[in-house]
Amino acid sequence: xxxxxxxxxxxxxxxxxxxxxxxxxxxxxxxxxxxxxxxxxxxxxxxxxxxxxxxxxxxxxxxxxxxxxxxxxxxxxxxxxxxxx
Numbered sequence: 001x002x003x004x005x006x007x008x009x010x011x012x013x014x015x016x017x018x019x020x021x022x023x024x025x026x027x028x029x030x031x032x033x034x035x036x037x038x039x040x041x042x043x044x045x046x047x048x049x050x051x052x053x054x055x056x057x058x059x060x061x062x063x064x065x066x067x068x069x070x071x072x073x074x075x076x077x078x079x080x081x082x083x084x085x
Contacts, residue, residue, distance in 0.1 A: 001029070001054075001055040002029065002052050002054045003029045003053040004053075005033065005044055005050065005051040005052075005053070006050055007044045007045045007047075007048050007050065008045045009045070009048055010048070010050070016048055016050050017048075018049065018052065019040070019049050019051045020052045021033070021038075021051055021054070029053035030055075033051075040053075
């Protein structure tokens with residue numbers, strides 16, 4: 001499953017960037033699209049990019065059953081991206 005947010009100023013005739021919002025283990029799309037925490041919807045509306053929030057929470061089923069703590073922190077990646085804007 002996924003949730004798609006299209007910015008309020010979206011025009012189909014003009015290409016828009018796409019951001020795939022990744023969450024860490026234990027997260028889901030409801031956690032990620034909470035604008036009080038991440039402000040991705042507000043930033044999407046202001047900057048004009050589309051956001052896809054995915055819902056998958058099966059990190060224990062990944063190769064080798066490695067814990068989520070060994071995965072790249074999606075929040076760190078997002079923070080670096082928006083900090084540079």
